Amino acid sequence: MSQTATPQAIIDFFLDPKSYGHAVEGIQHRQTHVSHLFFAGDYVYKVKKPVDMGFLDFSTLEKRRAAAIAELELNRRVAPDVYIDVAAVHRDEEGQLSFNTPAIVEEVAVVMKRLPEEQRLSNLIASGVVGPEKMRDLGRLVADFHSKAQTSPEIARYGALETVRHNWDENFEQTESFVGRTLTPETWETCKQEIERFMRVYADLFERRLQGGWIRDCHGDMQTDDIFIDPETGTAHVLDCIEFNKRFRYSDTISDIAFLSMNLRHQNADALAEAFLDAYYHHSDDEPIASLLRFYECYRAYVRGKVRSFVIDQPGPSGEEKAAAAAEASGFFDRSLADATRLRPRLVLAIGVMGSGKTKHARELARRAGVRVLHSDVVRKQLAGLDPHDEHKVAFGTGIYTSEWTERTYKALLEEARGELALGNSVILDASWSKARHRALAAEFAAEREALFAILECTAPDDVLQVRLSKPTRTITDGRLELLDDQRAAYERPGAEEAEILLQMDTSGEFQTAATRAFETLFA
Template identity: 30%
Template sequence: MSSPRSRKLSSPRANAGMRGSQHLANRVRAARRSVRGLDATLRRPGTYRHPAGRIVRVETHISVVYLAGRFAYKIIKPVAPGFADFTATATRKRCCEAQLRLNRPLAQGIYAGVLPIARHAGVLTLGDGGVTVDHAVKMRRFDEAMLFSSLAAKGALTPRDIDGAAKRLADYHLRAPRNAPSSRYGSATLVRTQIETINAALLANCSHPALPGIAAWCARQLDQLAPLIGRRRAEGFVRGCHGDLHLDNVVRWCGAIAMFDCIDFDDALRWIDVAADVAFLVMDLCARAEPHLANRLLNRWLETSGDYAALSLMPLYVAYRALVRAWVACLKAGYVAGRSVAIPDPAVRYLEVARAQTQKPGAVLLLCHGYSGSGKSVASRALADLCGAVRVSSDAERKRPRPAPDAQTSLGAEHYTPAARHAIYDHLLRLAHRVLQSGHSAIVDATFLEFRHRDTFFALAQRLGVPARILDFRAEPTVLAQRIEARRHGPRDLSDADTATLARQLASADALTPAEQALTLSFDTAVPMAAFDSPAFWRPVLALMQSAPFATR
């Protein structure tokens, strides 16, 4: 009589599973036979139709890249790692073609084409001329020292790099495809499954004190944000994104910023909310560079895209991206649960980023106050980078409907009538409300020379129960006029103010009331511009923000 175990193993389902595994193993073996000799061929300089020099081979779990002279050639390995099956030649071809098509919009000319690999008379060649057995993606090589990951490791990432990355990504998101192939992509149900899956993997395999708290916080956030996730999907914010924007996939190249190696094998990981896409790069800058660079990227992306509604999702998506990279770091390091070894340092850094999202201090509202030329725009940008607040600008919002080149040209007088001025402050009030409700501090960059405008913002802060302060930026009238003239004759910015504007402001501004003065922090901007980047310059503001009670999440 057979045992229960033997009956179970001989059940139809068990037999089908065994047959399936055997079929898969057979496909892998057959696929490997079909490309036998390919690795040796691509290692030979003579294979290429251009000077190749010494071939450098770089292998990952699903691909191999051959660095040959000025070009790189990437092939997909004939493997079936679980999340995809690349054993068929046609599948690998489609994957190569997808890499070319999907990466070109963000990759700034890196992707050159897809080449067949053919066998003729037993010899493999790169190009047509025989039976095609595989395909390679041809790419232009770049200096790996210019990767954002390499620059970050050396402390060499610059504000210009960050601004270029933010604008490139925001511009892409604005025109990215919106016809998702499935309604489940980017849905609250799928996002919950993805986050719960990664939390379960980490909890089951890693012993870190922060993990249970992070998982519980994620569950609460998912409950609270499910309606917003669904609403943004319905409104078209789930788009064909990059999906894998860590620092290893961003490079300074040909005077611009290129982003490459996007997700091409799983639509569910690429068709995501644009907030989840930018959150990846924000997260990796927090983990591997400096927080002020992450803050700068987010602010520049918001200023270009205008998508301030994304802020409510940002903490959850930053935490999720950090958890994924923590798990990847464990896998790369060969970490095995149960062994008496520490979790690798990169994973710890990512877990700290995730934990930081659960412990953010409460929001603060900061109103810039000052005449044109007072330096408030330059100063408030630097403050936002330092403290992580979100900055909204009257100049940027006034010109938002205009195409980018036109945003640098002056608006007509109709945009500066009293009615238009009040309308832009109403718009800024709505944006500040949205920023504060998301849990972020807000810096509103406008002149705030009229009491009625200041009063409405203080009323908002009172309704929301957040501290509010006026940041008063000062300089002598002669300095103000000199700055305005220098700005008008130098590189254009968003401000349209001229010396006539300044004269009207000086004559009509409402003085700060005694009550307002008690809530005002004054700053003399007649200092070198580099002073704005120093925490010492902002000491009273930073002290206020650090003393704000932690938000309940």
């Protein structure tokens, strides 16, 4: 009896066109950190490497065979016409390898239908062929897949915070050796700090998802390199789900879609990501929670950085392949860092006397940051049963502008802000905020969720205030020139100790320049 075939002998077998029982002119060989892929004619043969990486174990033939069968069955859920069979490579008594001779099994391969390279989503994006409509179709496909995905108490426990934390701890442990090679010490430390803060502060969000039944048997690895779309028919195939570790496949559905949305944004295809997400949420019963999406996009980018980092320490890839993998890994770690630093929500007070430009700048800041802005004048009039756009001219400190009404207004503003912060969302509150005690109360609300508390104080010279307050086109606000002196007399200017960030900004200059300064200081 000859010796067991070596890993190289298996590779050589798949590289030989004569090994196959179908027409093959040439073989393309590609590899990932865990698999060899052989593109042979109309088919692709995927052979798992005999590796044990902790989170996956393909170290024995029995384990690779079980994983191959699982891969076939699981991927048939969403791409049944692509995943064909599991083929066994046999070794006869003379040591010859073949697919057909009944003998000792040396290796197994997942056999897939070969799809055109030009239909690979990453290539479609690079060539500019795919548009929002195709991504909306994909969003509907994934929503349908998730609606049918299995869930159970066993599956649900993988979405518990304990498991999510374990996944992150594993990430940080497994990437420590790459610090200084594919990620900086600052990236590793900052990501760890911000992720731990989010999990600590928003434990209730993870529990809410678990109790809502959103932890399901998902795909686990939805990326643009493994999605194929026919540009003419729109037919989409989503390939290569995670079969080797339930912990990575049993997940929150938001985590599943976050892989693809992160991948799309990483390829500068933000519009396609939005089209995919909009369609997904429209066709599913799921609730959009932006902070959790960002959390899981951060996670997915970090995992991709880790996986590409593994390549640089493996013996098989060439120096060129390792250099490319290292560059890709660094890019994914940078993206993860960018998402991590945006996890902490902001509570921003846009303050100042009437005519200072705070309302206009609050709106523009909210537009740029993609967050809600709440206007005190709107809330005040709604509380009083008035149309927010109707003028309500009263003397200073009277009518709906008494101190009692102001207390009611600020309380309503802050309660609304509390709801946004509870979802991990930033929010901007536009009001005069003329009293330090009201600003201190806002700071307490921010502290409940460890949000960054910032004050944007808008100012302008007297002559500019007078011109602005004299304009008849002012909306929402009831500020008038004759009230300015009284309000200034009651206004208590903020000190640096009141907020984590205090930006005092003269708004009399060019608007967009000031708006950019505000955004870059408070949100960028």
